[in-house]
Amino acid sequence: MLEARVHEQLKRLLHQEGRPLRTHHLSLSRLVARSLRRHDVTLITIAPGSEPGWHLSVLLPCCLAGEPVALVVSRRLQRRLQLVELPRLHRAGIATPLREGDNCPQDIPLWLLKPAELLRADQAGQLRGRQLVVLDSGQLEKDLQIAMGVTLEVRDWDRLQQARPALAQAIASCFDQLSQQVFAHPANPLGRVPISEAAETPLRQLLGDHGSMPDPWQRWLHARSPWVSWAEVDYRLLRWTWRRQPLDPLQLLQPLLSTRGMILCGSPGPGKTLESSLDSRPMVRVKLGDPALQNPLPLYAPRRQPLPNTPVFPRHLLDQCCRLVLSRSGLTAVLLDDVPLRQALTSALAGEFGSRVVHESLTPAENGVLCTSWGWWQERHPQLPLPRQLVIGSLPLSSLEDPITAARVRHWRRQGRDWFRELLLPDAVATLQHGVACLRGQCGTRLSILDGRIHCRSWGRLVLDELQP
Numbered sequence: 186m187l188e189a190r191v192h193e194q195l196k197r198l199l200h201q202e203g204r205p206l207r208t209h210h211l212s213l214s215r216l217v218a219r220s221l222r223r224h225d226v227t228l229i230t231i232a233p234g235s236e237p238g239w240h241l242s243v244l245l246p247c248c249l250a251g252e253p254v255a256l257v258v259s260r261r262l263q264r265r266l267q268l269v270e271l272p273r274l275h276r277a278g279i280a281t282p283l284r285e286g287d288n289c290p291q292d293i294p295l296w297l298l299k300p301a302e303l304l305r306a307d308q309a310g311q312l313r314g315r316q317l318v319v320l321d322s323g324q325l326e327k328d329l330q331i332a333m334g335v336t337l338e339v340r341d342w343d344r345l346q347q348a349r350p351a352l353a354q355a356i357a358s359c360f361d362q363l364s365q366q367v368f369a370h371p372a373n374p375l376g377r378v379p380i381s382e383a384a385e386t387p388l389r390q391l392l393g394d395h396g397s398m399p400d401p402w403q404r405w406l407h408a409r410s411p412w413v414s415w416a417e418v419d420y421r422l423l424r425w426t427w428r429r430q431p432l433d434p435l436q437l438l439q440p441l442l443s444t445r446g447m448i449l450c451g452s453p454g455p456g457k458t459l460e461s462s463l464d465s466r467p468m469v470r471v472k473l474g475d476p477a478l479q480n481p482l483p484l485y486a487p488r489r490q491p492l493p494n495t496p497v498f499p500r501h502l503l504d505q506c507c508r509l510v511l512s513r514s515g516l517t518a519v520l521l522d523d524v525p526l527r528q529a530l531t532s533a534l535a536g537e538f539g540s541r542v543v544h545e546s547l548t549p550a551e552n553g554v555l556c557t558s559w560g561w562w563q564e565r566h567p568q569l570p571l572p573r574q575l576v577i578g579s580l581p582l583s584s585l586e587d588p589i590t591a592a593r594v595r596h597w598r599r600q601g602r603d604w605f606r607e608l609l610l611p612d613a614v615a616t617l618q619h620g621v622a623c624l625r626g627q628c629g630t631r632l633s634i635l636d637g638r639i640h641c642r643s644w645g646r647l648v649l650d651e652l653q654p
Contacts, residue, residue: 191218191246198245198277209473210242216471217448218246221254221316224446226466228322232474233452234622239473241270243320243450247295248274248281253315255296257303259328262320266297300325301332307441314445322449323615326435333437334430335405348399352391359388367416367425374524379588380414380427405429411596415588430589432596452622453615481654482624483631485509490637493579498637499526502578503533505635510538510554513631515573518566519556520620523579530578531556562620571623574631580638580648581616582609610644614651621652 191214199206213229220227231239244266247254258266263285274280282293287305289296296315298306306312319325342360346353363384370378392398392406411432416425431437443466491498502521510517519534521527528544534554535542542554547568549555555572557565559581583590590609597604624630632652639645 187222188215188218195245214242217243220448221250221252225469227448227469229450230472231452233618234625235474244270248279253294255298255315255317257298257319259321300328304332316446318448320450322451323453329434330430333434335401337427345402355391373586376418377588378416413589413592480626485633486639488640492637509633513574517554517574518572519576520559520562521578522558576633580613580636582613
């Protein structure tokens with residue numbers, strides 16, 4: 186049986202490499218093998234901060250199954266598989282034929298795809314009966330959203346006018362009207378301005394009456410609601426880039442997701458859209474994590490703290506950060522999304538601690554202070570030295586100034602759903618769990634939360650419960 190073969194092969198491989206044998210890695214490999222054999226839908230939740238060795242436990246059954254499999258990975262994970270996991274299998278004598286990128290013959294069992302390549306393969310009908318194995322499933326929705334998105338820059342407007350010279354004047358008029366609306370909108374720190382469906386209508390009517398258009402305009406015409414549009418504005422150069430993305434990319438992939446065996450592995454991501462989109466199918470659900478992640482995480486969260494929208498909060502934040510930096514040696518990371526407040530805090534801390542303080546730098550001092558946004562920390566912290574303490578200036582609740590967040594909230598309101606507790610709060614908890622995972626299992630680390638909402642709001646207890654132990 187496949188499960189037994191995979192179990193023995195993984196034990197032998199780890200023994201040859203002199204690596205520790207972790208029970209949950211063996212359990213994971215058997216579970217993946219069973220799901221591939223039975224064509225099940227399986228959701229495997231990996232605790233944030235788990236060692237990346239679990240990737241091999243998923244890859245090995247895919248190589249030994251003899252089943253046609255599409256392995257969907259992010260660009261970062263693809264590089265790790267290429268440099269680490271696949272060479273380990275080759276050294277152990279396991280060399281399954283594998284194809285990367287577009288166009289994979291059916292006789293090659295393992296097809297390695299990024300989310301954008303998965304979309305193209307699905308549209309071309311090339312997946313056929315392949316089962317899907319998704320690594321980092323918590324990020325799949327976001328990756329698909331970006332892959333499906335349409336970006337229109339100034340050169341695309343020029344190409345459109347060249348392709349339709351009879352419409353050049355009308356196209357220029359539409360561009361001027363949109364530009365006036367974009368720059369008339371109050372500036373915000375995100376540099377994003379929403380573009381409404383009504384603002385798009387004149388251009389849609391103009392282009393829709395004249396046949397097919399050059400790409401990416403044809404994709405833009407097909408991108409109907411529920412999608413969201415916004416402009417990313419460069420106020421210095423007085424330029425803007427038009428972006429459009431689907432609100433629910435997984436809904437657009439329902440035919441793909443509902444017709445084949447699937448294995449979804451990874452840490453929890455924003456919301457529960459992926460899981461809920463598969464609720465109509467029988468599903469196996471399993472949670473796995475390293476034992477070290479069960480060690481208690483020291484937490485500093487004073488009960489009486491001001492709320493982030495009060496005038497005294499900036500001073501409170503500075504005073505507490507100074508105390509925390511002085512109380513512990515080693516790298517301190519301060520996470521805060523409010524751009525003006527973060528910049529002011531960085532300057533004030535630099536006045537206290539000098540060049541030790543840096544803003545979103547990959548080379549902080551050993552005893553430095555690193556001030557970053559949550560998004561930057563999520564993407565870059567694996568490249569940084571381990572911090573001795575994390576200071577959370579404000580919880581990572583998405584701002585309604587972000588056009589994507591505002592559009593998602595409107596969409597959930599129309600459905601009569603609790604958009605805060607079902608959308609924004611789960612997103613924030615998932616971001617928080619990923620952000621603090623690097624402290625788990627380490628000695629002498631500390632997590633500090635300086636956001637007063639953690640105690641003053643009824644949902645604050647839910648956030649603390651999710652951080653247990």
